[in-house]
Amino acid sequence: MKKVSNPMERAHAAPRCTATSKRSGLPCKNPAVKGWSVCRMHGARGGHSSGKANPAYKHGMRTRETQQMRKAINEHIRLARALEKLITE
Structure with a gap:
């Protein structure tokens, strides 16, 4: 049973x-x-969801993608300055 x-x-x-x-x-x-x-x-x-669907989203300057892109650009600028310094010496 x-x-x-x-x-x-x-x-x-x-x-x-x-x-x-x-x-x-x-x-x-x-x-x-x-x-x-x-x-x-x-x-x-x-x-809330992330990105533009979030009510607190204002301009996108603090998004994860923007911050990663800014870090990559700054790294390239540092490398370019170091290369310039090596060339001018």
């Missing part, structure tokens, strides 16, 4: 949220979202 199990057993056995309450200091008792260490109320699957 097939054993009928309670569907809530899986919910009760789920890993719990690791967040704690600011007010009481007690841990959250909600189940954590699959693949996350916190529940949906404490930030799992939350936040």
